[in-house]
Amino acid sequence: MGYTIIEKIIRGHTDEEVRAGEIVWLDLDVRSARDFGGPNVVKNFCREFGDTPVSDRSKTFFTFDLCVPACTLQYADNQQVCRDFARAKGFKVFDVDEGIGSHVLIERGLAASGSTVVGTDSHMNILGAVGCFGQGMGDVDITFAFKTGKIWFQVPESLKVFVRGEPSSGFSAKDLTLYIVKQLGTKKAALKSVEFYGEAVRKLSISGRITLCSMVTEMAGIIGFIPEFKDSVASEIKSLSGEEFNHPYADKDAVYSDAITIDIDGLGPQVAAPFLPTNVKDVGDLEEVKIDSGFIGCCTNGRFEDLKAAARVLKGKKVKDGVMLKIVPATRKVYKQLLEKGTLKDLFESGAIISNPGCGGCAQGHIGLTGKGEVQISTGNRNFEGKQGKGQNYLASPAVVAASCILGHIAGPEDI
Amino acid sequence: MGKKGRLIEDIDTDQIFHNAFLHITELRQMGQYALGNLEGWKDFPGKTGPGDIIIAGRNFGAGSSRQQAVDCFKSLQTGMIIAPSFGAIYFRNAVNSGFPVMKCSKLADLIAGGLLKSGDKIRVNIRTGEGQNQTRKEAFFIEPMNEVQYNLWEVGGLFSYAKKTKKD
Numbered sequence: 001m002g003y004t005i006i007e008k009i010i011r012g013h014t015d016e017e018v019r020a021g022e023i024v025w026l027d028l029d030v031r032s033a034r035d036f037g038g039p040n041v042v043k044n045f046c047r048e049f050g051d052t053p054v055s056d057r058s059k060t061f062f063t064f065d066l067c068v069p070a071c072t073l074q075y076a077d078n079q080q081v082c083r084d085f086a087r088a089k090g091f092k093v094f095d096v097d098e099g100i101g102s103h104v105l106i107e108r109g110l111a112a113s114g115s116t117v118v119g120t121d122s123h124m125n126i127l128g129a130v131g132c133f134g135q136g137m138g139d140v141d142i143t144f145a146f147k148t149g150k151i152w153f154q155v156p157e158s159l160k161v162f163v164r165g166e167p168s169s170g171f172s173a174k175d176l177t178l179y180i181v182k183q184l185g186t187k188k189a190a191l192k193s194v195e196f197y198g199e200a201v202r203k204l205s206i207s208g209r210i211t212l213c214s215m216v217t218e219m220a221g222i223i224g225f226i227p228e229f230k231d232s233v234a235s236e237i238k239s240l241s242g243e244e245f246n247h248p249y250a251d252k253d254a255v256y257s258d259a260i261t262i263d264i265d266g267l268g269p270q271v272a273a274p275f276l277p278t279n280v281k282d283v284g285d286l287e288e289v290k291i292d293s294g295f296i297g298c299c300t301n302g303r304f305e306d307l308k309a310a311a312r313v314l315k316g317k318k319v320k321d322g323v324m325l326k327i328v329p330a331t332r333k334v335y336k337q338l339l340e341k342g343t344l345k346d347l348f349e350s351g352a353i354i355s356n357p358g359c360g361g362c363a364q365g366h367i368g369l370t371g372k373g374e375v376q377i378s379t380g381n382r383n384f385e386g387k388q389g390k391g392q393n394y395l396a397s398p399a400v401v402a403a404s405c406i407l408g409h410i411a412g413p414e415d416i
Numbered sequence: 417m418g419k420k421g422r423l424i425e426d427i428d429t430d431q432i433f434h435n436a437f438l439h440i441t442e443l444r445q446m447g448q449y450a451l452g453n454l455e456g457w458k459d460f461p462g463k464t465g466p467g468d469i470i471i472a473g474r475n476f477g478a479g480s481s482r483q484q485a486v487d488c489f490k491s492l493q494t495g496m497i498i499a500p501s502f503g504a505i506y507f508r509n510a511v512n513s514g515f516p517v518m519k520c521s522k523l524a525d526l527i528a529g530g531l532l533k534s535g536d537k538i539r540v541n542i543r544t545g546e547g548q549n550q551t552r553k554e555a556f557f558i559e560p561m562n563e564v565q566y567n568l569w570e571v572g573g574l575f576s577y578a579k580k581t582k583k584d
């Protein structure tokens with residue numbers, strides 16, 4: 001009997017027998033905590049293990065991304081608690097200037113294919129995009145991981161998803177992702193490792209792979225993997241991280257809990273209406289929805305390619321009077337690309353507000369929230385009530401958000 | 417937990433431990449609020465005793481991650497909870513704190529077949545999964561603890577385990 005991708009990665013990090021359902025001790029390549037969760041890790045660690053060292057300083061990190069630089073006193077205090085702890089124990093902090101932690105780990109080659117990474121971030125499974133088993137956990141687990149370099153984990157079952165069909169030309173990775181979220185809901189992939197196959201996913205760029213894998217959380221899945229890829233993706237990951245890209249593959253006789261086929265033939269842009277990420281519709285099927293604001297960023301759509309797609313729509317146009325467009329690059333590296341390639345200028349001239357990198361706009365961090373009655377279209381991954389303030393949130397691709405901000409109502413780029 | 421032999425499914429952590437009491441950090445004080453937000457079970461803390469085994473429905477402990485939803489049962493010295501499945505975070509929290517949460521996919525059948533009834537005296541071996549209903553003189557099986565879960569239970573949870581194994 002063969003092994004699935006998740007079973008293979010776990011087998012490489014434990015001596016125990018690995019089969020779906022078994023609980024094993026897993027060796028971790030990287031453990032991290034962010035400015036939310038991190039302060040509790042420090043508190044737990046000091047209470048339980050006092051002055052003793054962390055298990056391996058070169059594999060332990062803080063990544064500040066939620067409120068950067070801190071715009072509340074509490075975050076300022078919490079970040080300082082973490083900095084002091086990291087200095088005392090001698091490990092590295094990716095501080096408030098760096099950007100979203102999971103993306104920084106990818107860019108620094110700390111989330112290599114086949115490796116295991118945990119953090120206090122529920123979207124850590126985004127690392128599946130580069131063939132790494134990333135997992136978000138609570139502060140008790142992460143404290144233990146800091147101390148021992150291990151964590152226990154129940155080997156998940158795997159679900160195979162085939163995507164087939166030719167979508168229409170304006171169909172982006174986010175549209176694909178939203179449509180898959182709609183089809184899988186929160187039950188079919190629940191607690192599973194999802195392996196995606198088919199030409200539409202094989203063709204995805206690194207940022208498209210990140211978009212799809214990030215929303216496995218919204219499908220209630222454990223992690224998503226895309227084992228087939230273009231050569232250009234392998235070389236891009238290598239140039240980004242300095243690490244070879246050797247995506248683990250599943251054996252032919254691996255055992256899956258289920259296989260599902262999703263047909264995307266002829267599909268165009270998709271939108272998730274409030275208040276559920278699964279509440280997905282064709283943009284064309286929406287009644288006219290007037291918007292007050294737009295947001296482009298988040299770990300789901302904050303890479304250069306995402307912001308470039310928005311810039312292509314916005315270039316030479318203006319964000320409609322009375323509409324506010326907020327743009328947040330995922331990392332400092334993305335910011336640099338925007339600057340060097342002239343994209344920043346196109347975005348700026350359209351009237352958009354562009355902030356420093358991080359989770360701002362998604363978490364209640366540094367670029368503001370929505371107010372009661374405000375309607376926002378966002379490239380984020382969650383539109384639950386209250387998630388980004390009191391307003392109503394629609395989820396869409398960067399191009400759809402850009403087009404909507406020009407027109408003042410939700411629309412696809414071809415409507416301009 | 418349920419009426420007329422039917423188990424209540426999807427009991428969430430807010431029903432187990434109401435968010436109005438989340439400020440409580442003393443283990444001793446948590447027991448009195450156990451199941452305090454679950455219709456029909458508000459008098460549970462007064463009726464239960466040390467070593468009692470709770471039989472619950474599918475997806476017990478769904479929803480948010482509050483540790484008190486596990487600790488309130490430790491506070492009451494509850495022996496264990498058996499359910500067909502548990503909420504993912506609830507299961508992690510319970511295992512991490514060394515509290516026995518045991519799975520039994522056939523639980524509904526056992527109850528329908530009259531092999532388990534509220535008030536029965538039962539014993540369960542967590543290593544083998546063998547159960548004995550001493551009231552009805554019947555045997556049954558649940559899923560035994562796996563090695564890792566047992567290791568953590570034996571020493572009293574994740575942090576004690578880290579200290580005992582001393583991997584500095």
Ligand code: SF4
Pocket residue numbers: 065066100121122123298299300358359362363381
């Ligand atoms: S952008 Fe939002 S969803 Fe992504 S890691 Fe940051 S807070 Fe979490």
